[in-house]
Amino acid sequence: MKLTIERAALLKSLGHVQSVVERRNTIPILSNVKMETLGGRLGLNTTDMDLEIIETVQAEIAREGSTTAPAHTLYEIVRKLPEGAQIEMESAEDGQLLLRSGRSRFQLACLPVEDFPAMSGGELPHTFRLAAWDLRGLIDRTKFAVSTEETRYYLNGAFLHVAEREGVPVLRAVATDGHRLACVEVPRPEGAAGMPGVIVPRKTVTEVRKLIDESSSEVTISLSDTKIRFAFDDVVLTSKLIDGTFPDYARVIPSGNDRVLEVDHKLFAAAVDRVSAISSDRSRAVKLTVSRGALELSATSPENGTASEEIEVGYDAEPMEIGFNSRYLLEITTQIEGDSAQFLMADAASPTIIRESGDESALYVLMPMRV
Amino acid sequence: MLCRDCLAHDDVEDRVRDGQGRCRACGSTRTLAHPELFTLSIAHVDCDAFYAAIEVRDRPELAGKPLLIGYAGPDGKGGRGVVATASYEARRFGCHSAMPMAKALKLCPQAVVLHPDIAKYARVSDAIREIFLSLTPLVEPLSLDEAYLDLAGTEAIHGRPPAVVLAEAALRVEREVGVSFSIGLSHAMFLAKIASDLDKPRGFAVIGREETERFLAGRPVTVLPGVGARTAERLWAAGFRTVGDLARVSATELIRRFGALGEDLAQRCRGEDPRRVVPEHDPKSVSAETTFDVDLKTFVDLKHQLWPLCEKVSRRLKRERVAGPTVVLKLKTSRFALRTRRARLAAPTQLAETIWQAGVRLLEKEATGERFRLIGIGVTDLCSPELADPVDLADPQAARRSAAERAIDAIRAKFGDDAITKGR
Numbered sequence: 154m155k156l157t158i159e160r161a162a163l164l165k166s167l168g169h170v171q172s173v174v175e176r177r178n179t180i181p182i183l184s185n186v187k188m189e190t191l192g193g194r195l196g197l198n199t200t201d202m203d204l205e206i207i208e209t210v211q212a213e214i215a216r217e218g219s220t221t222a223p224a225h226t227l228y229e230i231v232r233k234l235p236e237g238a239q240i241e242m243e244s245a246e247d248g249q250l251l252l253r254s255g256r257s258r259f260q261l262a263c264l265p266v267e268d269f270p271a272m273s274g275g276e277l278p279h280t281f282r283l284a285a286w287d288l289r290g291l292i293d294r295t296k297f298a299v300s301t302e303e304t305r306y307y308l309n310g311a312f313l314h315v316a317e318r319e320g321v322p323v324l325r326a327v328a329t330d331g332h333r334l335a336c337v338e339v340p341r342p343e344g345a346a347g348m349p350g351v352i353v354p355r356k357t358v359t360e361v362r363k364l365i366d367e368s369s370s371e372v373t374i375s376l377s378d379t380k381i382r383f384a385f386d387d388v389v390l391t392s393k394l395i396d397g398t399f400p401d402y403a404r405v406i407p408s409g410n411d412r413v414l415e416v417d418h419k420l421f422a423a424a425v426d427r428v429s430a431i432s433s434d435r436s437r438a439v440k441l442t443v444s445r446g447a448l449e450l451s452a453t454s455p456e457n458g459t460a461s462e463e464i465e466v467g468y469d470a471e472p473m474e475i476g477f478n479s480r481y482l483l484e485i486t487t488q489i490e491g492d493s494a495q496f497l498m499a500d501a502a503s504p505t506i507i508r509e510s511g512d513e514s515a516l517y518v519l520m521p522m523r524v
Numbered sequence: 525m526l527c528r529d530c531l532a533h534d535d536v537e538d539r540v541r542d543g544q545g546r547c548r549a550c551g552s553t554r555t556l557a558h559p560e561l562f563t564l565s566i567a568h569v570d571c572d573a574f575y576a577a578i579e580v581r582d583r584p585e586l587a588g589k590p591l592l593i594g595y596a597g598p599d600g601k602g603g604r605g606v607v608a609t610a611s612y613e614a615r616r617f618g619c620h621s622a623m624p625m626a627k628a629l630k631l632c633p634q635a636v637v638l639h640p641d642i643a644k645y646a647r648v649s650d651a652i653r654e655i656f657l658s659l660t661p662l663v664e665p666l667s668l669d670e671a672y673l674d675l676a677g678t679e680a681i682h683g684r685p686p687a688v689v690l691a692e693a694a695l696r697v698e699r700e701v702g703v704s705f706s707i708g709l710s711h712a713m714f715l716a717k718i719a720s721d722l723d724k725p726r727g728f729a730v731i732g733r734e735e736t737e738r739f740l741a742g743r744p745v746t747v748l749p750g751v752g753a754r755t756a757e758r759l760w761a762a763g764f765r766t767v768g769d770l771a772r773v774s775a776t777e778l779i780r781r782f783g784a785l786g787e788d789l790a791q792r793c794r795g796e797d798p799r800r801v802v803p804e805h806d807p808k809s810v811s812a813e814t815t816f817d818v819d820l821k822t823f824v825d826l827k828h829q830l831w832p833l834c835e836k837v838s839r840r841l842k843r844e845r846v847a848g849p850t851v852v853l854k855l856k857t858s859r860f861a862l863r864t865r866r867a868r869l870a871a872p873t874q875l876a877e878t879i880w881q882a883g884v885r886l887l888e889k890e891a892t893g894e895r896f897r898l899i900g901i902g903v904t905d906l907c908s909p910e911l912a913d914p915v916d917l918a919d920p921q922a923a924r925r926s927a928a929e930r931a932i933d934a935i936r937a938k939f940g941d942d943a944i945t946k947g948r
Contacts, residue, residue: 300918304867304885308918331870331918404920504917520914 154218160238166210170199174224189219205272208388220244277375281344291326294337300330307397314350334518352395410497415467418494422486429479431460439479440524444472475501476524528554560732562685565676568716571705572725574669576611581702590614590635602626674801712797736795741768811902812836823891838876847872847912851882854900872912
């Protein structure tokens with residue numbers, strides 16, 4: 154293999170693929186990026202055995218071929234080369250990769266291409282196309298709620314499935330860590346009907362999210378019971394799915410919460426942020442004292458003292474007090490894009506629903522805390 | 525001079541005790557004289573055959589019989605059980621605590637064997653600790669039946685010197701709790717501990733500053749804290765048999781030969797103990813474990829052993845009003861290799877059910893055909909229970925299970941632990 158490539162193009166693609174590679178690998182080949190000439194382009198391929206990214210990038214190919222080289226090292230080298238540089242790469246007879254740019258020369262130890270694990274293709278019988286903007290919404294508004302708890306591995310991802318709301322078919326993503334739950338949907342794209350419900354691992358969600366901003370306006374998603382593939386213009390990401398059963402989340406979304414609190418979510422978030430500055434402990438509890446038209450946010454810390462702030466709100470029901478983890482409140486309100494947020498409450502001990510006023514597509518459930 | 529029965533005391537010996545050693549006030553022979561008796565303040569108290577004493581207290585028909593507390597295995601011959609406590613009657617046959625039950629039963633086949641009821645012993649221990657805490661805040665429990673007390677500076681409060689206060693506490697515990705303990709009084713913690721063993725049961729022994737070196741000189745090096753079998757061998761090899769052998773050598777020489785250990789030895793052999801009595805720390809974890817009668821290897825068998833342990837841990841968490849977010853599984857292989865595995869939960873828990881579920885998931889990965897002799901489970905990173913077991917959005921059944929467990933707890937609180945059990 155011998156080729157010349159622009160530093161900027163290689164850096165961008167390597168940036169995508171290298172983040173899949175774990176920092177510490179017991180299997181040496183998994184630290185490497187596979188490079189292969191593909192029809193006049195350079196293909197870059199990394200995997201951690203659960204997740205695989207293949208990206209192609211424009212290059213001037215002098216000789217066809219393939220090799221594998223340490224991904225992080227290669228990325229560091231390319232990153233440190235001067236802007237606008239041309240990079241020449243050549244796989245030598247002795248199995249090393251020669252990299253030249255300007256006056257810099259590198260010789261990288263390579264591993265045989267044959268050892269590089271390929272993720273077995275398998276059938277991906279369900280395929281649909283989704284606007285990148287919709288996919289970003291599904292991810293951004295659920296990702297924060299994905300659990301990191303190892304024992305309940307089936308919560309370590311976003312549950313992607315089709316459902317119906319008031320007779321309208323939707324594609325829905327749900328994530329929960331037990332304390333909060335995010336449920337976000339978009340109209341069901343053509344081809345998605347009949348797809349199985351799948352749990353997309355956290356790492357995959359994170360990698361896909363990174364690719365959305367820089368890529369096309371549309372993403373093609375294909376999946377089976379065990380795998381999912383996200384195809385962008387030049388990048389294809391294939392991932393295993395979490396083999397487990399996502400809990401029956403519909404049962405924890407309350408339906409009878411009739412105390413409606415309407416807040417300007419920006420004012421609200423800023424006030425929560427300020428008031429919670431006083432609490433140093435892990436719980437970071439903030440108390441909401443709601444009365445007709447007014448909301449008092451308060452927090453106390455045995456060490457630091459107390460804080461409170463009042464904001465005007467829309468509220469017509471019985472006065473009540475309820476406590477929440479301030480971090481969770483902020484993470485949810487950050488996702489709201491319109492002007493106001495709605496809290497649907499039952500009592501101080503039951504799950505509360507938070508949603509954007511006038512936007513039915515996203516719903517958050519938050520457990521109160523005892524305060 | 526002190527009479528341990530009527531608490532008469534005086535600096536002048538003759539005023540309390542007559543020529544035959546009897547108390548002039550009450551006639552008791554349990555009198556105690558020591559030149560430093562009223563100036564020493566560090567005590568070690570050690571209950572006499574604690575578990576056995578409690579069982580005899582609750583079942584007077586056992587009085588005078590040799591009694592072994594511990595597990596005797598499924599066939600009653602001892603199995604893998606170990607003697608937790610031997611009553612003084614059983615000790616006469618050569619039985620002692622930490623002895624394999626099988627051996628103890630060979631020595632004393634007529635002994636009555638009782639399974640330990642640790643929860644009950646802990647309640648008795650709490651009651652005794654309450655009494656100690658009324659004497660001084662500096663109470664450092666070592667186990668259910670032993671504690672260090674530092675009574676320095678309490679004379680002004682009690683109006684009596686520490687020795688009298690301790691003797692009074694001994695009578696009070698016998699009267700109110702129904703078990704006896706022995707007291708060691710000295711100027712250093714390890715000497716107090718040695719002393720409490722000198723005059724058992726119902727003893728009171730004093731080691732004063734003046735006689736400390738003389739007292740230690742003839743004793744084997746193993747009386748010093750930190751000198752176990754291994755260290756003793758090193759010391760013997762170097763020609764040190766008794767504490768006196770160590771005291772004859774300079775501190776510099778001991779440090780040169782034994783390093784940090786030498787530094788400790790140089791202090792201890794002269795009766796110095798740099799430790800201070802530290803009041804009880806908050807527990808860092810709560811756990812329970814069991815050793816099997818025969819090694820187990822299948823997941824199903826091991827899992828079966830886990831549930832009662834989870835219940836035990838849960839009960840203690842609830843009693844101590846703590847909760848924890850980390851579950852630790854402990855396994856010991858038949859070759860005595862120890863394995864611990866931990867799992868972090870979404871929220872702190874007190875519930876047996878939650879501990880069990882996490883424990884089973886950890887066990888699943890470990891039960892791969894190896895034989896184990898012990899399983900244990902615990903909860904750590906303890907915190908206050910306020911944040912424990914919130915409603916779990918990822919587990920719609922959790923609230924129901926939690927409510928069921930709380931209901932079981934309520935029934936048990938009313939009718940006893942065996943009133944209701946969960947099928948498993």
